[in-house]
Amino acid sequence: MKKIVLLFVMLTLVVSCSTSKKSSDKTTGNYSTSATVAQDGSSYEKAVIIKEKSELTGVDAEYTWLKKNYPGYKMKSQAVKNYNKKPYDILTILTASGEEKVIYFDISNFYGHF
Secondary structure, three states, X not given: OHHHHHHHHHHHHHHHHOOOOOOOOOOOOOEEOOOOOOOOOOXXXXXXXXXXXXXXXXXXXXXXXXXXXXXXXXXXXXXXEEEOOEEEEEEEEEOOOOOEEEEEEEOOOOOOOO
8 A cells, every 4th residue: 555655646746746737638637526515625525526537547637627727836745645534635736826725636536546
């Protein structure tokens, strides 16, 4: 399990170090928003649910969501944490205006699936 977490963190760091990230042709940018709960990514309870089924397309979907909702953002940090028996990718970004935001992604659909 530690190897999977380490691999995911390394993959995320490599992807986030890129200055201009292109989404893979294989991703659909498949994430979920709900009318009943505002899934704005501001907390575990409001996490953006990533519906992709593999690590590569799942990470791409996260970045697609960030580009759509925070154009011009800069990546500050990333962490994977478990909450209520589900994995979450927690990304800290700087918005184009310089505001720091913490965004929560529910990655349970793809985490650990290569």
